Amino acid sequence: MEIALSALHGRWTTLVIREFLQGDRTFTELRHALPALSDKVLSDRLAHLTEAGVLDRHRHRHRQPGWPPRVRYTLTAHGRRLGPVLQALWDWGAQHRPPPPAGTR
Amino acid sequence: MEIALSALHGRWTTLVIREFLQGDRTFTELRHALPALSDKVLSDRLAHLTEAGVLDRHRHRHRQPGWPPRVRYTLTAHGRRLGPVLQALWDWGAQHRPPPPAGTR
DNA sequence: CTGTATCCTGAACGATACTG
DNA sequence: CAGTATCGTTCAGGATACAG
Numbered sequence: 001m002e003i004a005l006s007a008l009h010g011r012w013t014t015l016v017i018r019e020f021l022q023g024d025r026t027f028t029e030l031r032h033a034l035p036a037l038s039d040k041v042l043s044d045r046l047a048h049l050t051e052a053g054v055l056d057r058h059r060h061r062h063r064q065p066g067w068p069p070r071v072r073y074t075l076t077a078h079g080r081r082l083g084p085v086l087q088a089l090w091d092w093g094a095q096h097r098p099p100p101p102a103g104t105r
Numbered sequence: 106m107e108i109a110l111s112a113l114h115g116r117w118t119t120l121v122i123r124e125f126l127q128g129d130r131t132f133t134e135l136r137h138a139l140p141a142l143s144d145k146v147l148s149d150r151l152a153h154l155t156e157a158g159v160l161d162r163h164r165h166r167h168r169q170p171g172w173p174p175r176v177r178y179t180l181t182a183h184g185r186r187l188g189p190v191l192q193a194l195w196d197w198g199a200q201h202r203p204p205p206p207a208g209t210r
Numbered sequence: 211c212t213g214t215a216t217c218c219t220g221a222a223c224g225a226t227a228c229t230g
Numbered sequence: 231c232a233g234t235a236t237c238g239t240t241c242a243g244g245a246t247a248c249a250g
Contacts, residue, residue, distance in 0.1 A: 001119075001123075001194075001195035001198050001199065002198070003198035003199070003201065004194045004195055004197055004198025005116060005119065005198070007198065007201075009116070009222090010222070010223090011110065011114070011222085011223090012223090014106075014110065018106075026231085026232085027231070027232050027233070028231070028232080031232095036224095037223095037224090038223075038224050038225060038226090039224095039225090039226095039232090039233070039234090040223080040224075040225085040226095040233090040234080040235090041222085041223060041224070042233090043232085043233055043234075044222090044223090046233095047233095052201075053201055067230095067231085068231045068232085069230080069231055069232060069233090070231070070232090071231080071232060071233085078200070078201050081197060081200070082197060084193070085190075085193045085194055085197050088189070088190045088193055089106075089109045089110075089190055089194070090106035090109055092109055092186060092187060092190050093106050093107070093108035093109025093110070093112065094106065094108070095183070095186070096108065096112075096157075096158055096183050114242090115242070115243085116242085116243090117243090131211085131212085132211070132212050132213070133211070133212080141244095142243090142244090143243075143244050143245065143246090144212090144213070144214090144244095144245090144246095145213090145214080145215090145243080145244075145245085145246095146242085146243060146244070147213095148212085148213055148214070149242085149243090151213090152213095172211085172250095173211045173212085174211055174212055174213090174250080175211075175212090176211080176212060176213085
């Protein structure tokens with residue numbers, strides 16, 4: 001159970017995964033989809049999730065020996081199983097409309 | 106969905122909730138169940154979870170006007186709904202035995 | 211007993227520059 | 231294009247002391 005938490009650590013991680021639930025992505029696609037993340041953090045998340053077995057990294061060697069490098073990330077089977085789990089978490093959060101405007105507090 | 110994440114923020118929060126899934130608890134009971142948490146962090150978590158509508162705080166005025174103060178925390182209905190969600194998360198984590206001992210890395 | 215106040219440390223985050 | 235290196239900032243977390 002600590003495993004799940006360590007795999008998902010970081011406050012952006014779930015949003016990254018959320019992107020992948022709609023299909024595979026490249027680094028720049030993610031960069032545009034999540035402008036709030038700096039390159040470093042995005043890079044960290046991708047590396048971490050790859051290590052955790054949630055993502056797979058595929059290098060598509062295009063034509064030149066190394067130019068331009070095309071790297072595509074996809075969810076692993078294990079990562080895809082995370083979909084319903086995160087969905088449940090989001091649903092739970094959406095269920096709750098905390099009404100602490102004035103009277104209670 | 107950010108709501109769920111903010112409600113659960115902090116790496117000890119889910120373990121605290123886990124305690125509550127087995128029944129209500131007092132401050133000292135939690136302190137013994139989770140020795141890794143300092144008073145401050147435990148206090149922070151309880152306050153945060155109470156604000157988030159996951160826990161309820163009940164003061165049992167014992168006999169003296171204020172001594173000893175007995176405070177008991179219980180899950181709210183909303184908090185109880187978190188049970189299956191966290192269970193799913195833990196199951197997911199338990200499913201994965203990451204085998205990165207030598208060869209792969 | 212049930213916390214809060216204070217201070218400190220370390221990790222995560224964020225921005226920018228730079229490399230393969 | 232896809233990152234890494236470096237640096238500074240911010241914030242959660244840990245320890246201790248103290249208060250209601």
